[in-house]
Amino acid sequence: MFKQEKIDRLTGVIDKYCHQEGSLMTILQRAQEIFNYLPEEALSMIGKKLKIPLSKIYGVVTFYSAFHLTPHGKYSIIACRGTGCQVKGSKKILHTIKETIGINEGETREDLMFSLDTVSCLGACALAPVVVINKDYFGKMTPEKVKTIFGQYEK
Numbered sequence: 001m002f003k004q005e006k007i008d009r010l011t012g013v014i015d016k017y018c019h020q021e022g023s024l025m026t027i028l029q030r031a032q033e034i035f036n037y038l039p040e041e042a043l044s045m046i047g048k049k050l051k052i053p054l055s056k057i058y059g060v061v062t063f064y065s066a067f068h069l070t071p072h073g074k075y076s077i078i079a080c081r082g083t084g085c086q087v088k089g090s091k092k093i094l095h096t097i098k099e100t101i102g103i104n105e106g107e108t109r110e111d112l113m114f115s116l117d118t119v120s121c122l123g124a125c126a127l128a129p130v131v132v133i134n135k136d137y138f139g140k141m142t143p144e145k146v147k148t149i150f151g152q153y154e155k
């Protein structure tokens with residue numbers, strides 16, 4: 001999607017939600033879906049329309065770890081490092097993911113395909129070890145499964 005297309009989509013989102021009370025979070029989430037992160041230009045468009053100071057918007061964005069101020073990968077990977085997953089081998093899973101996609105936790109690959117983060121529990125301990133790619137949960141992971149799944153995303 002070209003930049004102007006993204007800006008037009010964001011304008012549509014802002015127009016749709018700006019009259020609703022407490023719509024900032026919804027607009028920020030939609031903006032991040034459009035851009036894959038929250039560029040300054042998008043934040044100032046939102047601030048102007050909602051009449052919210054940019055400093056306050058940055059305050060919200062930096063408070064929630066789900067928001068990103070730098071370009072994020074098309075596929076956002078979250079690997080669980082919680083105790084439930086650790087006892088089922090999550091360290092090996094994380095190691096295999098890093099090896100397979102070539103980045104460490106907290107990083108985004110140069111081609112903007114993948115970002116990798118870890119959390120202390122994904123709320124699906126029965127499926128340990130768990131990895132989430134965008135909104136898809138992958139449970140009972142093994143290093144072999146990692147290679148198969150990521151091989152499909154690379155195509």
Ligand code: FES
Nearest residue numbers: 080082084085122
């Ligand atoms: S500890 Fe990994 S999902 Fe809960």
